[in-house]
Amino acid sequence: MFHSHVDVLPDIDWAFIRENADLLWAGFKNTMKVATVGIAGSLLIGVVLGALRAHRIPVFTQLGWAYVEVIRNTPILVQIFLLHYAILPELGYQGDLFLTSCVAITVWGGAFNTENFRAGFEAVPRRFREAGFALGFTRLQTFLNVTLPIGGRIALPSSINTYISVLKNTSLLLVIGYPELTTVAYNIQAITFRTFEMFFVLAVVYLAIVWTLSALIRLLEARLALPERV
Amino acid sequence: MPELPEWFRDVAEYMLRVGLPQTLKLAAFAVTASTVVGLVLGTLITIKFRPLQALIRAYIELWRGLPILVTVLFIYWSATANVGDVRLELSAFLSAAIGLSLWGSAQVAEATRGAVQSIPREQHEAAAALGFGWVGRHTFVIVPQAFRRLIPPMVGLLVNIIQNTTIAYVIGVSEFLETANRQFENLTLAGDGHPFAIFGFVLLVFFLISFPLTRLAAFLERRLVA
Numbered sequence: 001m002f003h004s005h006v007d008v009l010p011d012i013d014w015a016f017i018r019e020n021a022d023l024l025w026a027g028f029k030n031t032m033k034v035a036t037v038g039i040a041g042s043l044l045i046g047v048v049l050g051a052l053r054a055h056r057i058p059v060f061t062q063l064g065w066a067y068v069e070v071i072r073n074t075p076i077l078v079q080i081f082l083l084h085y086a087i088l089p090e091l092g093y094q095g096d097l098f099l100t101s102c103v104a105i106t107v108w109g110g111a112f113n114t115e116n117f118r119a120g121f122e123a124v125p126r127r128f129r130e131a132g133f134a135l136g137f138t139r140l141q142t143f144l145n146v147t148l149p150i151g152g153r154i155a156l157p158s159s160i161n162t163y164i165s166v167l168k169n170t171s172l173l174l175v176i177g178y179p180e181l182t183t184v185a186y187n188i189q190a191i192t193f194r195t196f197e198m199f200f201v202l203a204v205v206y207l208a209i210v211w212t213l214s215a216l217i218r219l220l221e222a223r224l225a226l227p228e229r230v
Numbered sequence: 231m232p233e234l235p236e237w238f239r240d241v242a243e244y245m246l247r248v249g250l251p252q253t254l255k256l257a258a259f260a261v262t263a264s265t266v267v268g269l270v271l272g273t274l275i276t277i278k279f280r281p282l283q284a285l286i287r288a289y290i291e292l293w294r295g296l297p298i299l300v301t302v303l304f305i306y307w308s309a310t311a312n313v314g315d316v317r318l319e320l321s322a323f324l325s326a327a328i329g330l331s332l333w334g335s336a337q338v339a340e341a342t343r344g345a346v347q348s349i350p351r352e353q354h355e356a357a358a359a360l361g362f363g364w365v366g367r368h369t370f371v372i373v374p375q376a377f378r379r380l381i382p383p384m385v386g387l388l389v390n391i392i393q394n395t396t397i398a399y400v401i402g403v404s405e406f407l408e409t410a411n412r413q414f415e416n417l418t419l420a421g422d423g424h425p426f427a428i429f430g431f432v433l434l435v436f437f438l439i440s441f442p443l444t445r446l447a448a449f450l451e452r453r454l455v456a
Contacts, residue, residue, distance in 0.1 A: 073440035074433045075393040078407060082433060085414065086425035171297040175400060182300060195307040202300045210295040 016197050020188055024201055027184030031170050031205075034180060037102045038166045042109030046159060047152070049110070050117025051143060054151075064114060071111035077172055080104045084176045097178040101170070109166040113159055120155025121147050153224050157217045164213050168206065181205060238427060241413045249409030250435070256323065256395045256405060260330035261388055267331065268338020269377075273368055275339065276346050286339065293336035299397050302329030306401045326398035334391055341383045345376035382454060385447035389440045407432055 017024075049067070052060040071079065084100050093099055124147050132142035171182035185198040234242075275286040293301065305328055309320035320328075349372050357371040399408040410432045417423045 069441065069444075070433075070437065073389070073393075073444055074436045075396040075407070077396040077399065078429060078432050078436060081407070081411070082425070082429040085423070086429055089425075168297040171299045172397070174299065182297070182303075186303065189303075189307060195304070199300070199304040199307070202304075203296060206297055206300060207292070207295045211291065214295075 011196060012200055013194070013197055016192075016194055017201060023184050023188065024181065027179055027181040028205060030178065031167075031180040031182075034098070034101045034105055034170050034173065034178070035163075035167045038105035038109050038170070039163045041102070041106035042113040042162065042166060043159070045106070045110030046113025046117045046155075046162075047148070049114040050121055050155070051147075053114060053118040054121035054147075055139075055143075068111045068114050071108055072115075076104070076108050076169055077175060079108060080172060080175060083107075097173075097176055100176060101173045101178045101180075104173075105166055105169055108169060109162055112162040112165065116155045116158040116162060117151065119158070120153075121151035123154045124151045156224060157221050160213055160217050160220070164210055167209055167213075171206075237417065238424070241417070241424075241428060242431060244413060245406060245409045245431070246435075248404055249406035252323070252404055253392070253395050253406040256327055256330070256398055256403070257388070257392045259327040260334050260391045260395070263327070263331035264334025264338050264387065264391070265384065267335035269342050269373065271335065272339040272342020273346055273373055275343050277364075290336045290339050293332040294340070296333075298329060298333045298394055299400060301332055302326050302397055302401060305329050322398070322401045322403045325401060326395070326403050330391055330394060330397070333394075334387060337387055337390075338380075338384070341380055342373075342376065345379040346372060348379065349375050379454065382447050382451040385443055385450060389443045389447070392439060392443075393436065406435065 049060075049064045053064045080100070083104050088094065088096070088100055088103070128146050128150065129142055132146040137145060170180050173180050174183045174186055177183060182202060185202050189195055189198045271286050271289065275283050275290075277283070302325060305320070306322060306325035309322075309325050346368075353371055353375065354367060357367040362370065395405055396407040398405050399411065402408065404412075410428050414423045414425060414428045417428075
């Protein structure tokens with residue numbers, strides 16, 4: 001009974017994976033580069049636009065709304081095509097794959113994160129902000145000292161969910177040929193037909209990161225839960 | 231309204247006639263399969279039987295955790311296999327449809343689990359008192375009530391699946407984005423590819439389909455809470 005083994009593992013040609021380790025490692029680094037830029041960028045966009053939307057700052061609120069709705073209601077692949085073939089060439093950045101990748105991934109994540117932070121900031125009770133004003137804080141000081149720490153905490157789990165999607169979206173950069181992990185594995189498979197080995201590598205890497213971040217969300221939800229229901 | 235140029239009419243007509251039906255067919259397949267499989271798995275996982283729960287949990291975490299593109303590529307790459315003397319071959323369309331359904335059914339299963347567990351105990355007891363067994367209780371009493379709560383996330387899933395059908399472009403399914411790209415490449419060879427007009431049109435069509443559905447999901451969500 002206890003000697004039964006998982007049937008699929010012995011079929012993997014480990015030597016083949018080792019032979020291609022350098023290529024795959026380079027792809028992994030590119031994936032992480034774009035994902036890091038994408039996460040940092042969407043955090044920045046999310047906090048700023050989320051705050052402008054939550055405080056109903058005129059013009060910015062409407063522009064932010066339009067941005068969020070357009071990005072959320074259209075496929076990211078189409079956004080990548082539009083950036084790669086139309087918008088960036090027009091601006092003089094034709095063929096800069098790293099730039100195209102970072103912009104596409106960040107713009108998408110920023111829209112979803114704007115909604116996360118808007119909801120987080122709006123969940124901060126009005127009386128907390130009034131308490132800030134009563135202490136003599138300006139609106140900006142109240143935001144930085146009261147709304148941001150509390151609302152940011154409320155928004156954290158859903159924003160990590162967005163970062164998970166940001167990471168998974170980097171695989172779509174295959175369509176413009178940016179050499180991230182999925183593109184590298186795709187190219188190796190196309191020449192060698194080693195389907196199983198390549199899928200194994202992709203699955204292990206993506207699942208390791210995604211599952212770690214998911215576990216982090218559960219941990220944070222337990223640890224960062226506000227002591228009092230707000 | 232300005233007159234549309236001749237080339238654009240032909241391109242748009244081709245995309246709407248050839249590509250869009252494929253996109254909608256793919257979405258319909260994936261939504262149906264995701265709903266059926268997801269409802270069953272999401273209900274079964276509420277049974278307190280550890281091995282079954284672990285198995286369904288693994289299914290959910292695996293297909294939700296992988297990028298859909300990776301799942302679709304793997305299915306498509308393994309789509310031709312020789313099993314004994316029989317040569318199995320899956321079309322690109324079916325590969326994409328199955329890949330999308332694996333992801334979608336994992337999403338539905340997770341949502342169903344929560345919805346089924348939110349149905350109060352009394353409902354189970356009342357149904358049992360009426361003489362229903364486990365299957366009857368769930369088929370006629372619990373899952374129909376849980377489904378009400380599932381409607382808003384299901385509309386959200388529909389939007390997600392419609393947008394994710396574009397992934398099928400990668401393996402060569404002639405869906406909407408693929409037909410657009412083909413026209414773009416043809417026009418590029420002829421001189422000017424008109425990327426703004428063509429991919430802008432793709433964006434617009436997806437937006438016109440998704441936006442009303444997103445609003446509907448938000449409306450249903452509010453009504454359910456109220």
